[in-house]
Amino acid sequence: MEFLRALLYTFGLSFVLMPILLGLARVFALYVVVRERQCVVFELFGKVRMVLSEPGLHTPWKSMGPFAMLVPFFGKKHTVDMRIDQTYLRSQPVNSEEGSPMGIGVWCEMVVSEPLDYLYKNNDPLGSLRANISNATVRCLSNMKLADMLESRHAMSRLVRQEVSVKSQEWGYQVGSVYIRKVHFRDRGMISQIEQKVVNRLRQVTGAIQQDGANRVNVIRSTAERQAAIEFAKAAATRPHIVGKALGQIAETPFIAKALFEVLETQALLTSNNLQVEIVSPSVPVVYAMGGATPLVRSP
Secondary structure, rough: OOHHHHHHHHHHHHHHHHHHHHHHHOOOOOOEEOOOOOOEEEOOOOOOEEOOOOOOEEEEHHHHHHHHHHHHHHEEEEEEEEOOEEEEEEEEEEEEOOOOEEEEEEEEEEEEOOHHHHHHHOOOOOOOOHHHHHHOOOOOOOOOOHHHHHHHHHHHHHHHHHHHHHHHHOOOEEEEEEEEEEEOOHHHHHHHHHHHHHHHHHHHHHHHHOOOOOOOHHHHHHHHHHHHHHHHHHHHHHHHHHHHHHHHHOOOOOOHHHHHHHHHHHHHHOOOOOOEEEEEEOOOOOOHHOOOOOOOOOOO
């Protein structure tokens, strides 16, 4: 029983009473915890009494004394986030030198460098910084040539950053990187015209490529045909010489030449279209067969 009672008391002190006591200690500023990249400002009776920027556990009573317990009633405790922050402004309207309506997207990185200026010199420092970036973008980048606006983004980013940095320091901000991420046309009609021009240009380039390919194929084909015609002409020119040389060698032997010419003559006769062949019996004289008459046959 004593063990259960001690366990209950310990549980009550550890998980109920202790958090309540620590909460009251934080309310009356007996201690304060400052995290990394954080700043705590104590304001009492309209004046800044203490600024804590070092991370760790601090006791405001050490610097403010008993006045620290009056902060929840007659003052304020401000917690300023000093981590790196980013913002992006979409489609800021500017006009090029040629009069084209353009939209520019600006990405900005900033950090709070002076907590007091951030709290007391501007009611809405982040909104003012965004407005300053927007105004600097319109003021610095308007009336630029369209080609420079589409190509030189690094130079444009430096211009905007130089314009924004001076004013932002008055509000406790330190501007880091400023970069022009997007440049686009805002007029739908102009976008349609550019798309149509690009499509027409692509068609022209495609047609030119196809025509060049066809011309190259025709050149290759004509070259091949010319070379083939030359080789055929050479072959036709050398054929009579080869045939004449072979016939000369055959003519040196008379009986071979005679047999060859008979074979050629017979071959020519057989390939003739009007050739008629009549088969004559050995018992019929050739004269009768050529005249078409039938010989008289005597009976015994």
